[in-house]
Amino acid sequence: MDWTVSTVIPILTLGLAGGVLPVMLARRFPDTLHGLAQALTLSAAGLVLLGAVLFVAIYSDAGIGLSALAARPGDSLRHFLALGLKAALVWAPILVLVGIGLAQGVERRKGERIAARDPDGEDG
Secondary structure, three states: HHHHHHHHHHHHHHHHHHHHHHHHHOOOOOHHHHHHHHHHHHHHHHHHHHHHHHHHHHHOOOOOOOHHHOHHHHHHHHHHHHHHOOOHHOOOOOHHHHHHHHHHHHHHHHHHHHHHHHHOOOOO
């Protein structure tokens, strides 16, 4: 595999997933900041796993067979999860920016719900 393919495709995949996954998961959780935090945490875990899977694919394409990796599964799992975590350099900034945007949306909708209950803006 050419180095550009083994570099560009994983970066684009992780970057795109870092932007799309939290939006998809946020729709499945309550429209609160707590629900958003759960969606972002699950997104981060999923992105670490996706990064690990991409590194397994790169290693396999480079000629390191899965049988060699299976010989020491605990060490291999730890190694690829660490690589997936290091790939956070790619997806973490995107995840943070998307999370900020989603949090603003949650707060905006919360304000709209409050305003709908009290259209005059009076507390009492």
